[in-house]
Amino acid sequence: MRPAHGPGGAARAGDLPVLAVLYGRGAATPLGLTDTARGRCAVVFLGDLGDPLVAADLAPVSRTTRVVDTRGLTEAQLCALVVGLAPDGVVTFSDSLLRATAVAAKACGLPFHEPDTADVLVDKFRQRRALASAGVQSTACRLIRSAGDLAPALAATGLPAVIKPRAGCSSTDTCRVDSAEELAARYAEFTDGVTRPRAYVLEEYLVGDPSAVGDFWGDYVSVESVTRDGDTRTVGVTGKLPLAFPFRETGLFVPAELPADLVEQVVRLERRALRALGVREGVTHTEIKFTPGGPRVIEVNGRIGGGISDILKRSSGVDLLAHAVDAALGAFDPPEPVLGLDGSGRRVAFQYLVSPPSDACVPGGDELLDDLYDIPGVDLVDVGITPGWRADWRAGTEWILGTVYGSAPGFAELRITLKAVQDRMASFWSEVEV
Incomplete structure (x- = not known):
């Protein structure tokens, strides 16, 4: 068994395997990972500390867990860095790092998605083609690299359709379009002022x-x-x-x-x-x-x-x-x-995401959130209201204010609890001109 590595890269005695986590914003937090890893493995986080959000996420664990700065590294350099750690496992919970993690894991001979599989998982256009080729499901989907691709794409998908980034998550820059004019306007909005616009896909609306x-x-x-x-x-x-x-x-x-x-x-x-x-x-x-x-x-x-x-x-x-x-x-x-x-x-556990019903809404005060604790089944209200906050549908699920956590003994009780939360939250939002 290889020795695990502690903060600063110094080897330490022990028999815990080393897990290299390529960290970016995603479905697992550094604190959650270090808690899960306790007794299982020694974690080494690799993250771009030039990204203030990533740096802020990793700061709380940096005193007890090794954190390696990857800012400015190419994929090949990042792969070499991971190989040099001689880890026993490589993983990520971020879509943007899926391919780099796959390449690094393959170079280390460790289990993870194959690089080509990782490419298909993060590429919505290739994924649709792969599903169709295998006879799983045919969903009209066309690639959009420029405004000239809009009309032929729409001819293939019909209306309504959905435009979304070719690679993206959390419903960012994703919306339904119901006319050619709306599609052109949305694409112009997404690409306006962008030096190198990313690719989008247009697909049939399910x-x-x-x-x-x-x-x-x-x-x-x-x-x-x-x-x-x-x-x-x-x-x-x-x-x-x-x-x-x-x-x-x-x-x-x-x-x-x-x-x-x-x-x-x-x-x-x-x-x-x-x-x-x-x-x-x-x-x-x-x-x-x-x-x-x-x-x-x-x-x-x-x-x-x-x-x-x-x-x-x-x-x-x-x-x-x-x-x-x-x-x-x-x-x-x-x-x-x-x-x-x-x-x-077993209970039914839930998360209710405090998300605005439209961009014309602003949040109310904290006292309205405190009232949620009166609802049976609500265990925790984790919501922060930033002064001047305004909704932005283009940010998708990333733009929620927080989460209400709870559980119920059955589905009938869950419905009652969530209906009560929804009714209270209806008065939390007020409309303003946008």
Whole structure:
């Protein structure tokens, strides 16, 4: 067993394996990772400390955990740096670092997504093509590199359609368009003043079928899985609340309220999608929408979904982050899947995301948030109101003010709790001219 490394790079005695975490903003925090790693491994964080957000995230752990600055490094230099650490595992929870982590893991001979698989997981255009080529699902999708691509793309997708970055997350710069004029205006807005505009995709809009789960719940779910050496195990299926404009998430809960046959359908579709994309290692978060034609893949992500580890742990005790760490280190002990309430005392855990219903809204005062604690099932209100804050739909889910955490013994009680939260929050927002 290689010696682990402590702060500053000095080797220390001990038999804990070393886990190299390529850190960027994503689905796991440094504090959460160090807590999960305790007794499992010694973590080394590699992050771009020139990014003030990354630097702020890593500052609280830098005194006890080794942090390596990667600012200005090319992918090849970053890979060489990771190899030089001689880690026992390599992992990331950030989409933007998925490919670099895959390259580094391959160079180290460690389990993670293959580089080509990582490319497909973060490239929405290639992902759609791969799913279609494998016969999993054909979804009209066209690449947009310039304004000249708009008309032919729209001819292929029809209306309504969705424009989004070719590589991106959290619904940033993502919206529905209902006319050629609206598409042109949105593309101009996204690329105005940008020296090197990033590529976008235009894809057909997947029309939802609320009757699949009922009007109160969102018309989509996500499937969480762990894969080791091609063996995929379902960890859980996550329910969602309806989206806010244009595609901002407003809440999630585990387990989802689905009949057994629908659970079977979404899991089967997810497995087919993972095989089509070449997923053989790691944790995945696959979003699936219910449509009049049945479940359809929205997208497959090659990391834990935001908030998923928390609600799984509070609902059933399953620690998805720990399973992700273990899988990166070569271990594989998947839990029993969390697919429903099994009478063993499991609760439905939720996160309600404090997200504005529109950009014409501003938040109210803290006293309105304090009132949420009067609602049975609400355990924690973690919301910060910054003076001068204004909504920005282009930032997607990244622009939420905070999260309300809680749980309920069953779905009927969950519905009552969330309806009460929604009713209170309706008076939290007030409209202003934008």
